[in-house]
Amino acid sequence: MRKSKTHVAIENRQPGRRPPRLLELHRDISPVVYWSAGIGLIALVLVGWVVLSGLGLVKPIFLPSPSAVWTEFNRQVSEGILLADMTASLYRIMAGWMLSTLIALPIGILMGSFRFFEGLFEPSVDLVRYMPAVAFVPLSILWLGVGDSQKFLILFIGTFFQEVLMIMDNVKNVPKELVQTSYTLGLGKWEVLRDVVLPTALPGIWDTFRITLGWCWTYLVVAELVAANVGLGYRIMRAQRFLQTESIILGILIIGLLGLITDLLFKAAARRMFTWVERQA
Amino acid sequence: MSIKVEARNVGRVFKMRHGQEVIALQDFNLTVRENEFVSIIGPSGCGKSSFLQMVAGLDFPDSGEILVDGALVNSPGADRGMVFQGYTLFPWLTVEDNVRFGLKKSSLPAEEKAEIVRGYLELVGLTAFARVYPRQLSGGMRQRAAIARALAAKPKVLLMDEPFGALDAQTRLMMQALLLEVWERERTTVLFVTHDVEEAIVLSDRVYLMSARPGKVREVMEIDIPRPRKFFEAEYNPKFQSLRKQLLELIREEVESAFVAGFATPNF
Numbered sequence: 169m170r171k172s173k174t175h176v177a178i179e180n181r182q183p184g185r186r187p188p189r190l191l192e193l194h195r196d197i198s199p200v201v202y203w204s205a206g207i208g209l210i211a212l213v214l215v216g217w218v219v220l221s222g223l224g225l226v227k228p229i230f231l232p233s234p235s236a237v238w239t240e241f242n243r244q245v246s247e248g249i250l251l252a253d254m255t256a257s258l259y260r261i262m263a264g265w266m267l268s269t270l271i272a273l274p275i276g277i278l279m280g281s282f283r284f285f286e287g288l289f290e291p292s293v294d295l296v297r298y299m300p301a302v303a304f305v306p307l308s309i310l311w312l313g314v315g316d317s318q319k320f321l322i323l324f325i326g327t328f329f330q331e332v333l334m335i336m337d338n339v340k341n342v343p344k345e346l347v348q349t350s351y352t353l354g355l356g357k358w359e360v361l362r363d364v365v366l367p368t369a370l371p372g373i374w375d376t377f378r379i380t381l382g383w384c385w386t387y388l389v390v391a392e393l394v395a396a397n398v399g400l401g402y403r404i405m406r407a408q409r410f411l412q413t414e415s416i417i418l419g420i421l422i423i424g425l426l427g428l429i430t431d432l433l434f435k436a437a438a439r440r441m442f443t444w445v446e447r448q449a
Numbered sequence: 450m451s452i453k454v455e456a457r458n459v460g461r462v463f464k465m466r467h468g469q470e471v472i473a474l475q476d477f478n479l480t481v482r483e484n485e486f487v488s489i490i491g492p493s494g495c496g497k498s499s500f501l502q503m504v505a506g507l508d509f510p511d512s513g514e515i516l517v518d519g520a521l522v523n524s525p526g527a528d529r530g531m532v533f534q535g536y537t538l539f540p541w542l543t544v545e546d547n548v549r550f551g552l553k554k555s556s557l558p559a560e561e562k563a564e565i566v567r568g569y570l571e572l573v574g575l576t577a578f579a580r581v582y583p584r585q586l587s588g589g590m591r592q593r594a595a596i597a598r599a600l601a602a603k604p605k606v607l608l609m610d611e612p613f614g615a616l617d618a619q620t621r622l623m624m625q626a627l628l629l630e631v632w633e634r635e636r637t638t639v640l641f642v643t644h645d646v647e648e649a650i651v652l653s654d655r656v657y658l659m660s661a662r663p664g665k666v667r668e669v670m671e672i673d674i675p676r677p678r679k680f681f682e683a684e685y686n687p688k689f690q691s692l693r694k695q696l697l698e699l700i701r702e703e704v705e706s707a708f709v710a711g712f713a714t715p716n717f
Contacts, residue, residue, distance in 0.1 A: 180581045204585040240705055252512070265487055343535070343537075345533045345535050345537045346535070346537055346539065347505050348525075348531070348537075349531065349533065349595075351505075351506075351507065351525035351597075352505050352507075352525050352526075352527070352529060352530050352531040352599075352604075352608070353527055353551055353553065353554070353598075354527025354529065354553070354554040354602065355552065355553070355554075363553075367539070368539070368540065370541075390494070392714065401683050432644060442541075443582070444540050444542075444582040444583075444584060445540070445584070446583070446584035447584075
């Protein structure tokens, strides 16, 4: 008897195993594939960049070659410009973000815990949060002058109104039954807030910190748009005036890299601090 | 025996979004004496959980009154511990620290607290898991730890709101057997809400059967099976069998009428 084609296929198959496919909904893939895909894409973009500029397909004024950017990097390092810019920008971002966080944290906690505070603050926060931070630049200069505090204010406006709502949500996400259980164990409402709601919400709040700090990096150029003489954002704005494209690209890369580093630091700290967090499998 | 919980003509009406009113409880009466295990059983949506919330002081009746130890309930307190159906262990605390959390309000010296924590962990069989975080525990273990935490606080009344409802059938049996054993040793006054007929009979001294909405007491059954009871032998006991038959017939009527009426009003 001749075997049909399907018969053969079934016999040759390993028992109980179907060859894994690359694309399956929510299915885990090997870490090698996972990481090489991500790194591969970055490599591809770099190669594309080298090819485009190397073949002279694009004028250097639109897209400078990687080596031109590298030269610019070395120049800024040796002249101490890069370090001074990074220090100034890091300081502004930290100060602006801290300012936002120090105010958003208590208000967000109150909004997430008490309907009264939610009703009190949410309409105003909602109104302001869609206003573009960049539009506040002229006003901020009028109000605060051209010093660092004006930069803090721009970073604050860009961050605070989102951050406070995110912290509110982090607090609201604490299961109601945890709160009720705490009451039946004899705790008063402020004790429940301090000893149960806050520790439960903390991993989420920490994640909000990480995300909002990332936004601060994206607002840097806006903050250093005018009236600055040092800073990564200022360097980009200055390079625009002289059409120093390689300096612009260098600045963008440095900001992206520093943002990525702070993000990774926050993630690593979370993994150490919140070992108890239940992750969905 | 002194009366621990007394509900007199308790009524509770929930206002729904479109102005409809749902009568959850109406003229509900119940008594729990000291060291009694009392169950409330009824179709879902009959208001049994709402009643437990009101005994805990987490919600309040619209009419009638609830007394615990002769005093009107007007706020939650450590004298009425509660075990919920959902998992309520504090995720950032180990099992041991969760149980110790129940002693937060006590002025006992630390060594004595540690002794109590150890005792209750042993009682629920979690000694080996004392230093483990809740995320590493199975559902049954989490509920055991939650029971240990509630008992450690030495409540006058322990309120249990379908504590095994989220567990699989096998685990539920083991938990019922464990609770029976623990209760017969501790004799804490318990008010227990369930929709599981066998669970109610095996554990309780008295069962209140509730009618479908509006929730009223349909029947009160004394469970005169002598203690200590043997959990896995209960089903061969003729008294258990006849009680189960009676209760199942009554509850079926209620569930059927709830089912017919249920589509008109949202569940909560």
